[in-house]
Amino acid sequence: MSSIDHAKTLAPLLLARGWKVALAESCTGGLVCATLTELSGSSEWFERGYITYSNQAKTECLGVPVELIESHGAVSELVAKAMAQGAQRNAGSNIGVSITGIAGPTGGTAEKPVGTVCFGWTIPNTSGEHVTTCQTKLFIGDRQAIRQQATEYALTGLLTLLNN
Numbered sequence: 268m269s270s271i272d273h274a275k276t277l278a279p280l281l282l283a284r285g286w287k288v289a290l291a292e293s294c295t296g297g298l299v300c301a302t303l304t305e306l307s308g309s310s311e312w313f314e315r316g317y318i319t320y321s322n323q324a325k326t327e328c329l330g331v332p333v334e335l336i337e338s339h340g341a342v343s344e345l346v347a348k349a350m351a352q353g354a355q356r357n358a359g360s361n362i363g364v365s366i367t368g369i370a371g372p373t374g375g376t377a378e379k380p381v382g383t384v385c386f387g388w389t390i391p392n393t394s395g396e397h398v399t400t401c402q403t404k405l406f407i408g409d410r411q412a413i414r415q416q417a418t419e420y421a422l423t424g425l426l427t428l429l430n431n
């Protein structure tokens with residue numbers, strides 16, 4: 268399923284709940300937001316996106332603690348969690364989704380090779396409390412392929428959470 272197909276599946280699920288989503292993107296640079304807003308009527312369920320590419324932007328725009336970035340790195344599930352929570356909280360949306368990773372071709376290490384991407388999804392549970400789920404994936408390919416795979420995975424993960 269393509270990213271736009273994911274968006275078309277996501278839209279009615281969010282509309283039925285009356286929910287809006289906010290994104291915090293780093294390595295994807297707004298690709299998820301662009302995919303979602305490709306759909307006419309997306310303003311009914313898409314609140315806003317934050318492109319927090321630098322560590323300073325993650326801290327200033329989303330409230331990610333500097334200490335968290337310094338101790339775990341910008342590409343970590345803890346930072347992805349803080350990004351998703353910050354996007355949801357700052358936007359006043361129901362859902363926050365985050366992506367932070369290494370798209371390459373440079374920037375990778377032995378511990379975090381190129382293609383390492385961390386995701387966070389903050390979503391209300393049945394009692395209305397926000398719960399954050401995080402995952403790390405390793406994608407292969409060139410920069411564009413990694414960014415596209417990360418976009419699709421972020422939307423797939425959100426669909427999975429909404430359907431459970």
